[in-house]
Structures are given as structure tokens and as C-alpha cells.
Amino acid sequence: MRTKFIAGNWKMNTTKASAIELARAIAKDAAPGIDLGVAPPFVYLDAVGQSLASSRVLLGAQDAYHEKNGAFTGEISVEMLKDLNVKFCLTGHSERRHALGESGDLVGKKAAAIYAGGLILVHCVGEKLEQRDAGQTLPLVQAQLNELNRDQVSDPERLVIAYEPVWAIGTGRNATDAQAQEVHAFIRSALTKRWNNDFADRVRILYGGSMKPDNAKGLLAQKDVDGGLIGGASLKAESFLAIAQAGR
Numbered sequence: 001m002r003t004k005f006i007a008g009n010w011k012m013n014t015t016k017a018s019a020i021e022l023a024r025a026i027a028k029d030a031a032p033g034i035d036l037g038v039a040p041p042f043v044y045l046d047a048v049g050q051s052l053a054s055s056r057v058l059l060g061a062q063d064a065y066h067e068k069n070g071a072f073t074g075e076i077s078v079e080m081l082k083d084l085n086v087k088f089c090l091t092g093h094s095e096r097r098h099a100l101g102e103s104g105d106l107v108g109k110k111a112a113a114i115y116a117g118g119l120i121l122v123h124c125v126g127e128k129l130e131q132r133d134a135g136q137t138l139p140l141v142q143a144q145l146n147e148l149n150r151d152q153v154s155d156p157e158r159l160v161i162a163y164e165p166v167w168a169i170g171t172g173r174n175a176t177d178a179q180a181q182e183v184h185a186f187i188r189s190a191l192t193k194r195w196n197n198d199f200a201d202r203v204r205i206l207y208g209g210s211m212k213p214d215n216a217k218g219l220l221a222q223k224d225v226d227g228g229l230i231g232g233a234s235l236k237a238e239s240f241l242a243i244a245q246a247g248r
């Protein structure tokens with residue numbers, strides 16, 4: 001039985017004060033029965049982590065660099081994240097792949113470093129609209145899953161896949177329940193082939209892309225949708241917690 005996981009990706013939003021306020025509001029009303037997490041901007045991780053300290057809300061990071069330390073100006077290592085009590089970290093978010101030009105090779109290196117560091121790896125995959133229209137969704141998602149090292153990743157509880165169709169992110173146009181379930185089922189069968197049935201059964205597959213309180217119930221009711229990665233709607237405690245409520 002997979003516990004649903006609702007994670008907020010705050011992207012490059014909030015101020016220090018508003019991040020603390022948001023974290024406190026989420027922590028205060030976080031009810032049991034579902035796993036919750038928030039990924040604030042790097043510079044607010046420490047403050048947000050302190051605001052979440054006695055709560056069950058997991059602290060997450062939006063990215064990490066794969067090298068341990070050294071001359072990598074502007075980058076943040078997995079060890080630095082762990083120093084701040086970060087428990088999960090995203091890789092392969094579409095904004096990093098497409099707006100910031102990260103290659104699949106780099107995403108794979110980052111995924112390996114995050115997993116090796118002991119964090120929960122939230123690996124994001126998803127197609128652009130033209131790829132969907134050209135019938136390339138499933139091969140593309142397969143290629144992005146292949147960025148993960150099969151021989152390295154052995155603990156299904158520390159692997160989370162986020163299916164985020166690029167055309168749905170920040171656009172207000174979510175995938176339908178059936179579109180999400182189709183790709184999630186494909187991801188689970190791809191995990192079965194690459195690892196095994198038991199492993200695939202235990203990996204949580206989140207949907208991301210304009211998930212809001214009014215569409216969350218249908219999406220989260222799908223057999224292979226085990227939670228959500230939430231952008232815009234995670235910036236207000238009320239809507240984030242309403243999505244979590246829909247998943248209970």
C-alpha cells in the first residue's frame with residue numbers, strides 16, 4: 001500500500017518572511033494519513049526547515065549538483081542539503097531541462113548523486129505538447145526513466161517519479177484523469193521491466209501540472225496516481241492543504 005505524497009515546488013517564489021509564514025501554516029494544519037513535503041528556494045531552506053522542525057512535513061530541495069564540493073560557482077551539493085535536513089530532492093524538472101538547458105546526461109548524474117546521498121529522489125519526466133501530438137509521449141518518458149541507474153537504485157521507498165506533462169505545468173490546463181492514468185500505468189510497467197514487480201509496486205508516481213483543489217480528487221483517485229507535485233497551488237497553504245485533503 002503506497003502512502004500518497006503531496007509535494008510543493010515553490011520554484012523561485014516567496015520571500016524569507018512569506019516562506020516562513022507558508023511553512024508554518026502548512027505545518028500547523030498537516031493532518032496524518034498522507035505524506036507532505038515542500039521545496040522552497042535554496043536560500044530559504046534553513047529558515048523553512050526550522051519552521052517545519054516539529055512537524056511531519058518533509059523539507060525538499062528543487063535541485064542539487066552532482067559533485068561533492070569544489071570549484072562549481074553557484075552550485076549546491078547533496079551534502080550541503082543534508083546539512084540542512086533536506087529529505088527529498090527533485091531532478092529533471094521540465095524548467096531545468098527546457099528553460100535552463102539541462103541534458104539527460106546531467107539529469108542522470110544529479111539523480112545518481114541525490115540517491116547515493118541517501119535522499120528521496122523525485123525524478124521528473126514528461127513530454128512537450130508537440131511530442132504528445134506526434135505520439136512520442138511514452139518513448140520520451142521511457143528515455144527519461146532510463147536516466148536512472150538500475151543497478152544503483154535499490155530502495156523503492158527512496159524513488160519517486162513525477163509525471164509532469166510540460167504543456168500542463170503552470171498553464172492551468174491539467175492532464176485529464178485518463179491521460180494521467182495512462183502514462184502512470186506505463187511508468188509502473190516500465191519500472192517492473194527495469195526492476196521487478198515488487199519494486200514497481202512500491203514506487204510512488206506523482207502527477208504534476210496545474211493540479212488544484214478542484215481537479216485533485218479525480219487525478220488522485222486514479223489507480224497509479226500516488227500523489228502530486230504542485231507548483232502554483234502550493235504557494236497558498238489553503239490550496240496546498242485542500243489538495244492533500246483530496247488525496248486522503
Ligand code: PEP
Pocket residue numbers: 009164168169170171172208209210211229230231232233
Ligand atoms: C511544477 O512546476 O512542478 C508544477 C506542477 O507546476 P504547476 O502546478 O504550477 O503546474
